[in-house]
Amino acid sequence: MADDSLLIAGSWAAAMLRSSTPLMMVTLGETLTQRVGIVNLGIEGQMLCGACAGFAVAAQTGSPILGLAAGALAGVLLSLIHAGLCLGCAANQIGSGIAVWTLGLGLTSYFGRAAVGGQVSGLAPMAGPDAMSLPFMGPILTQLTPIAPFAIALVIIAGLWLARTRTGLNWRIVGESFETARALGLRPTIIQAQGILLGGLLSGFAGAILSVDYTQTWANEMTKGRGFVAVGLVIVARWNPFLVLPVVLLFGLSEAATLRLQATGLTLSPYLISCLPYVVCLCCVIVVSLREGRIGGMPAELASVFGSRR
Amino acid sequence: MMRTERIRLLAVGGGGAAFLIAAIIFLLAIGRPPLTTLGQMTLYAFGDGYSLSESLVKATPILLCALAVILPARLGLITVGGEGQLYIGALTGTAVVVTFPHGPLVLLLPAMLAAGAIGGGLWSGAAGLLRARCNVNETISTLLMNYVAVQLVNYVIYGAWKDPGSLGWPASIAFPPAATVPSLMGTRVHVGLIVGVIAAIVLHVGVTYTRWGIALKVLAGNRKVGAMAGFSFVRQTLLVMAIGGALAGFAGICETSAIQGRLQAGLSVGYGLTGFLVAWLSGQHFLRAVPIAILIGGLIAAGDALQLYSKIPSASATILQGLLFVAALGASGLAGRRIARHG
Numbered sequence: 001m002a003d004d005s006l007l008i009a010g011s012w013a014a015a016m017l018r019s020s021t022p023l024m025m026v027t028l029g030e031t032l033t034q035r036v037g038i039v040n041l042g043i044e045g046q047m048l049c050g051a052c053a054g055f056a057v058a059a060q061t062g063s064p065i066l067g068l069a070a071g072a073l074a075g076v077l078l079s080l081i082h083a084g085l086c087l088g089c090a091a092n093q094i095g096s097g098i099a100v101w102t103l104g105l106g107l108t109s110y111f112g113r114a115a116v117g118g119q120v121s122g123l124a125p126m127a128g129p130d131a132m133s134l135p136f137m138g139p140i141l142t143q144l145t146p147i148a149p150f151a152i153a154l155v156i157i158a159g160l161w162l163a164r165t166r167t168g169l170n171w172r173i174v175g176e177s178f179e180t181a182r183a184l185g186l187r188p189t190i191i192q193a194q195g196i197l198l199g200g201l202l203s204g205f206a207g208a209i210l211s212v213d214y215t216q217t218w219a220n221e222m223t224k225g226r227g228f229v230a231v232g233l234v235i236v237a238r239w240n241p242f243l244v245l246p247v248v249l250l251f252g253l254s255e256a257a258t259l260r261l262q263a264t265g266l267t268l269s270p271y272l273i274s275c276l277p278y279v280v281c282l283c284c285v286i287v288v289s290l291r292e293g294r295i296g297g298m299p300a301e302l303a304s305v306f307g308s309r310r
Numbered sequence: 311m312m313r314t315e316r317i318r319l320l321a322v323g324g325g326g327a328a329f330l331i332a333a334i335i336f337l338l339a340i341g342r343p344p345l346t347t348l349g350q351m352t353l354y355a356f357g358d359g360y361s362l363s364e365s366l367v368k369a370t371p372i373l374l375c376a377l378a379v380i381l382p383a384r385l386g387l388i389t390v391g392g393e394g395q396l397y398i399g400a401l402t403g404t405a406v407v408v409t410f411p412h413g414p415l416v417l418l419l420p421a422m423l424a425a426g427a428i429g430g431g432l433w434s435g436a437a438g439l440l441r442a443r444c445n446v447n448e449t450i451s452t453l454l455m456n457y458v459a460v461q462l463v464n465y466v467i468y469g470a471w472k473d474p475g476s477l478g479w480p481a482s483i484a485f486p487p488a489a490t491v492p493s494l495m496g497t498r499v500h501v502g503l504i505v506g507v508i509a510a511i512v513l514h515v516g517v518t519y520t521r522w523g524i525a526l527k528v529l530a531g532n533r534k535v536g537a538m539a540g541f542s543f544v545r546q547t548l549l550v551m552a553i554g555g556a557l558a559g560f561a562g563i564c565e566t567s568a569i570q571g572r573l574q575a576g577l578s579v580g581y582g583l584t585g586f587l588v589a590w591l592s593g594q595h596f597l598r599a600v601p602i603a604i605l606i607g608g609l610i611a612a613g614d615a616l617q618l619y620s621k622i623p624s625a626s627a628t629i630l631q632g633l634l635f636v637a638a639l640g641a642s643g644l645a646g647r648r649i650a651r652h653g
Contacts, residue, residue: 041449081636091643094388094449095590099635102583106628110340113623228453235450271465278454282446289446 010139012256017140017148020252022047022210024151027230027237027244028158029202034234035162036195037175037301041097042082044227045104046075046200047207052108052115054208055218059118067120067212068147068205075204076197078104083196087189093305105221115218122213123147147213152245154202159241171195175299203227225278232281236288238297247284254280313652317645325641332633342622354615355608361615363497367569369607370499371396371578373506374561375585376592376599377513378434378554382448383594384517385550386530391437391452392558393582394459395430399559400566401463402429404482404573407489408471415488422489423563430559431552433459438551442544448551456582467573481574491568502564507600509557514596526550558582580628584610587635593642606631 026047033040040046050071058067078100085096126149127141134141162168174181174188174195181188210226211218233251237243258273330348337344355365375392382389403426410418437455440446466482473483493500517523525546529536533543561581566573588606592598613627 041453085636085639085643089640089643090647091639095635095639098390098583098586099632099639102587102628102635103632105580105583106625106630106632109625110623110629225454225457228450228457232450232454235447269465269469271461271468275458275461278457282451282454285450286440286444286446289440290444292445 006135007139010136011143012253012260013136014139014143015259016249016252016256017144018214019255020248021148021151022206022214023226023230023233023251024155024244024248025206025209026203026227027233027248028155028241029199029206030227030230030234031237031239031241031244032158032162032171032202033195033199034239034302035175035299036171036192037178037299037305038082038086038192038196038199039093039097039231039302039305040079040082040100040196040199041094041228041231042078042100042104043097043199043203043230044223044225045101046078046203047210047223047227048104048108048221049074049078050204050207051211051222052112052207052218053204055118055120055211056111056115058120058208058212059115062121064120064123064212068208071208071212072201072205075200075202075207077200079196079200079203082200083193086196087193101227109220112218112220118218120212120216122216145213147209151209155241155245159244162241172299175301178301203230224274229277229281232285235298236281236284238288239299240297251277251280251284314649317648321641321645324644325638328641329634329637332637333630336626336629336633340622340626342620347616347620347622350620351609351612351616354612354619360497361608361611363499364614365604365608365611366499366503367497367607368610369604370503370506371561371565371581372584372588372607372610373510373600373603374502374557375582376588376603377506377509377585377596378430378558379586379589380592380594380596380599381513381517381554382438382547382550383589384523384526384530385546387438387441387547387550388449389434389437389452389551389554390449390586391434391455391555391582392585393578393580394452394456395434395555395558396562396565396578396582397456397459397463398433399426399430399556399562400573400577401459401466401562402426402559403563404466404471404566407485407567408482411483411486411489413488418486418488419491422567423491423560426563427556427560430562431556434555434558435548435552438548441551442547463573463577464575467575471573473572479574481572484572485567489567490571491564493568498569500564500568502561502568505560505564506557506603510596510600513553517596558585579610579624584631587631590635591638 026043030040030043053074054067054071057070058064082096082100085091086093123145125142126144126146129142131141132138162171170186171191174191178188207223211222233247237247255277258276262268262273334344337347354361356362375396378392378395379389403422406422406425437448437451440451441448467480471482473481491500491502517526525541528539529541529543529546536543566577570577584606588599588603591602609630610627613624616622617624
């Protein structure tokens with residue numbers, strides 16, 4: 001009996017981790033971008049490009065690792081446009097993000113046609129079927145690829161880096177006050193560009209995880225607004241990489257829970273269920289926004305773009 | 311003053327040139343003769359009466375969705391919710407038709423259109439309420455609500471409203487003639503276009519010449535000053551969001567009734583997003599949005615025609631829209647910076 005419940009808990013954890021790894025990476029990317037005072041709504045488009053390019057390369061070469069790398073690169077390339085518009089041309093960040101999203105949508109539905117119906121083999125699970133007998137860890141080790149622990153490690157490393165290192169401090173200074181950063185002799189525009197490109201890298205990587213490792217398919221608009229959900233979750237996680245982990249996992253748990261509920265015979269329309277991520281995300285944003293004044297955490301430079309505008 | 315005007319003009323010219331260059335590079339990259347293709351697109355968009363009417367058909371929801379972005383922008387709000395409001399308008403308008411399929415024209419048509427507008431208005435008003443009362447960023451809430459709206463339409467057309475006579479195709483019943491938005495002069499262009507143009511004029515006059523316009527301007531500039539002058543940010547937020555949503559919702563039910571003839575999936579090909587682009591290209595100006603919406607409508611219609619005749623996927627129109635948006639944002643951003651520096 002005890003073994004059974006451990007097994008169930010393990011398979012729940014595995015399902016939750018598997019579905020939330022892409023979201024974890026894109027949320028981390030947007031968190032880091034916003035910490036340098038830049039909002040990038042284009043991550044939805046970057047994630048799409050990452051998914052498309054990653055899938056195409058993985059299908060062509062047969063190597064999931066190359067696919068993941070190509071996806072990350074595609075994300076970086078598209079985020080260059082956001083960096084150029086926001087930093088080079090002083091364009092509005094929200095407008096620029098939507099423009100990048102539009103481009104990502106168009107490019108992937110144009111060039112993605114070639115990838116439709118392709119075959120990829122994802123990464124191998126961390127352990128073979130004999131590990132299934134292990135309590136709790138069994139389902140996790142046999143169902144998850146090394147991507148999930150890698151992603152979790154990345155989140156923790158990013159959090160430590162931002163909180164504990166000199167360069168992390170510089171990034172935070174730029175996000176809090178552009179002028180202070182300049183007075184300290186930093187080059188805030190360069191740091192903001194790095195923030196945007198790192199966000200691009202992680203969102204492209206997230207897209208590639210989605211198409212190469214998780215679903216192993218490519219479909220038009222397959223990210224389905226995960227990038228925008230990530231923008232919401234960044235607010236919920238108060239721009240703190242460490243909080244990205246619990247927030248994304250709780251979010252993944254709510255998704256996994258509904259899927260399981262449906263499997264137990266509760267008849268809910270799949271279309272209503274697919275509303276759930278957006279509704280849950282919006283509800284979380286509402287709750288934290290109501291407490292905005294008390295919990296804080298928003299980088300000060302963001303307020304002019306995003307929070308309480310003017 | 312003259313200098314500012316000159317920089318603005320330069321920005322429009324520079325943005326246009328940048329877009330043309332980007333478009334040519336894109337067409338070369340996909341192996342199409344760029345100038346011929348661009349010429350073809352112009353013909354497919356505005357070359358003859360039929361092309362022009364198809365461009366106007368596309369321009370109608372785009373214009374209405376653009377107005378739904380411009381009005382909140384006058385209060386300093388950035389909404390990207392046109393797509394969702396359009397879907398909800400289609401949903402609530404169709405609810406009337408599904409409930410009273412045999413209603414008389416004098417009742418059914420107005421009730422359907424009103425229901426569409428009210429649905430879109432409430433959907434968008436909800437985002438306004440969240441913004442005004444709970445400090446939830448309207449850009450994020452509207453973006454997330456778009457996905458919910460699309461799924462709600464899927465929910466009814468695969469479920470309760472699915473027409474048993476449609477042989478498994480997920481769609482509502484066909485709209486009866488009493489619920490069909492009248493078209494103009496035997497083309498597919500319908501009354502929605504006239505409503506859109508009138509709405510643009512009315513909103514322009516309202517925002518430019520009335521006390522309401524002053525309220526929006528003052529509140530957009532500084533909410534505290536606005537409050538001192540007796541203007542309520544909460545009320546104005548609800549108002550602009552609801553009016554904008556009503557226009558987009560109206561676009562949704564018109565598109566469903568006049569063009570599709572039934573509620574079905576894919577009723578919009580990104581009209582909400584395109585409306586957002588048009589609003590920004592117009593510099594958040596109601597009247598300028600009308601010709602720009604027609605131009606972009608032409609681009610989309612030409613994309614469809616290219617797909618049909620030249621086997622270029624219509625996604626190329628989306629890419630061109632993205633390039634246009636990037637060029638325009640870059641040019642206007644640079645111009646704004648020059649004006650700020652040199653006055």
